Amino acid sequence: MEKIRGWVYRVRDMGKVKFVLIRLFPENRVEQVVVKAGNVEDEVLEAVEGFYPETLIEVEGEWKATDKVKTGREFVARKIRVVSPSKPTPIDLTGKTPTDYSKRIRYRWLDVRRPEVSAVLRLKGVVLRAVRDYLRSQGFVETTLPIIISAAAEGGAELFPIVYFDREAFLAQSGQLYKQALVPSLGRVFTIGPSFRAEKSRTRKHLTEFWEIDAEAAFVTKEDLMDIEFGIYRSAADALNDYPELFERFGGTPPEVPKKYEVIDYDEALEILKGDGIEIPWGEDFGAPEERQLCSHFEVPFFIARFPRQQTAFYYKVDRDDPRYAHKMDFLAPGQRGMELSSGGIREEDPEMLRKRIIEFGLKPESFDWYLEMFEYGFPPHGGFGLGIERLTAVLLGLEKIMDATAFPRTPDILYP
Numbered sequence: 479m480e481k482i483r484g485w486v487y488r489v490r491d492m493g494k495v496k497f498v499l500i501r502l503f504p505e506n507r508v509e510q511v512v513v514k515a516g517n518v519e520d521e522v523l524e525a526v527e528g529f530y531p532e533t534l535i536e537v538e539g540e541w542k543a544t545d546k547v548k549t550g551r552e553f554v555a556r557k558i559r560v561v562s563p564s565k566p567t568p569i570d571l572t573g574k575t576p577t578d579y580s581k582r583i584r585y586r587w588l589d590v591r592r593p594e595v596s597a598v599l600r601l602k603g604v605v606l607r608a609v610r611d612y613l614r615s616q617g618f619v620e621t622t623l624p625i626i627i628s629a630a631a632e633g634g635a636e637l638f639p640i641v642y643f644d645r646e647a648f649l650a651q652s653g654q655l656y657k658q659a660l661v662p663s664l665g666r667v668f669t670i671g672p673s674f675r676a677e678k679s680r681t682r683k684h685l686t687e688f689w690e691i692d693a694e695a696a697f698v699t700k701e702d703l704m705d706i707e708f709g710i711y712r713s714a715a716d717a718l719n720d721y722p723e724l725f726e727r728f729g730g731t732p733p734e735v736p737k738k739y740e741v742i743d744y745d746e747a748l749e750i751l752k753g754d755g756i757e758i759p760w761g762e763d764f765g766a767p768e769e770r771q772l773c774s775h776f777e778v779p780f781f782i783a784r785f786p787r788q789q790t791a792f793y794y795k796v797d798r799d800d801p802r803y804a805h806k807m808d809f810l811a812p813g814q815r816g817m818e819l820s821s822g823g824i825r826e827e828d829p830e831m832l833r834k835r836i837i838e839f840g841l842k843p844e845s846f847d848w849y850l851e852m853f854e855y856g857f858p859p860h861g862g863f864g865l866g867i868e869r870l871t872a873v874l875l876g877l878e879k880i881m882d883a884t885a886f887p888r889t890p891d892i893l894y895p
Contacts, residue, residue: 822863
């Protein structure tokens with residue numbers, strides 16, 4: 479006899495035959511167990527009626543082929559043992575009784591057991607593995623970076639302050655300054671770690687805590703960086719196509735694997751929007767509606783490859799031929815659910831120019847003393863990007879909002895559980 483374990487999903491009582499749907503461990507796939515008089519002891523048959531959903535059971539028996547269920551098989555029970563009982567659940571994990579989002583989040587520790595949510599989280603794991611495999615294939619070395627920092631990478635307005643013994647410190651917005659510091663040591667470096675932004679944005683693409691691919695490399699051009707970012711996107715999309723059954727669980731479809739990307743600059747983006755009747759003064763950033771409108775014009779991922787200098791952080795290199803611009807680029811996913819996935823570009827390695835840029839942004843150079851000093855010791859030209867894991871996952875899985883791409887979302891309104 480074989481042995482399986484799983485959580486009771488639903489019980490159908492047909493008298494002398496009980497059909498127990500379970501979420502099979504460890505796949506979390508729903509399978510049918512047949513509990514039939516004559517195959518099991520009478521007290522077991524009676525006990526099955528009282529199983530609450532989420533009761534963890536161990537079943538001995540054998541698999542039998544059948545065309546009566548979608549999976550094409552069912553497990554005929556001979557013995558059943560309760561491993562861990564369950565109380566009645568506060569939310570219905572089968573979806574027969576709809577539960578509003580706020581209640582699902584209140585019981586998120588239970589909600590993550592739903593096959594739909596489990597499938598998304600498993601596919602996110604596929605994305606993470608594909609990202610790591612691709613970057614390693616391109617010569618990048620994975621590392622870890624500080625989460626507790628003493629100074630902001632991009633100004634302090636979006637920082638979460640913390641008490642660090644007798645000093646003020648912050649949760650990191652990104653690993654920007656530290657990954658740059660590792661470039662002379664490792665050449666090509668990346669990390670996948672948490673970032674924190676104290677933005678009160680309530681949109682389909684914002685989280686206050688998210689995970690980011692932070693990558694940096696010496697002697698790269700913008701074209702090199704675009705190829706690498708597109709390679710991440712394409713590798714993740716390709717890997718996801720190996721798991722159609724997980725997409726079926728939440729009603730999704732595997733993503734298309736694009737063969738190319740397109741490139742425009744800031745001024746071209748303004749012209750596209752102007753053609754749609756949306757006027758933006760030169761030098762202003764794109765809001766969520768403008769960004770979404772731009773995405774609707776593309777069928778493949780695309781880059782906006784140059785921006786006005788005032789829109790960029792101080793560490794971006796200013797275009798020496800036209801100082802109105804800096805070498806920043808954004809990477810966006812296409813279509814109606816498209817969104818910005820990353821920002822990146824070529825960095826400034828001249829310490830005097832960096833000092834001027836820091837002052838230009840209203841920051842204090844003394845707050846970045848170690849950062850400025852490191853550029854006085856043979857620092858190579860370099861560039862990099864930060865790409866959000868939840869955004870990439872949401873886009874590739876076709877999710878409506880970014881909160882669905884993480885197990886325990888953090889937003890201005892969500893801090894529990």
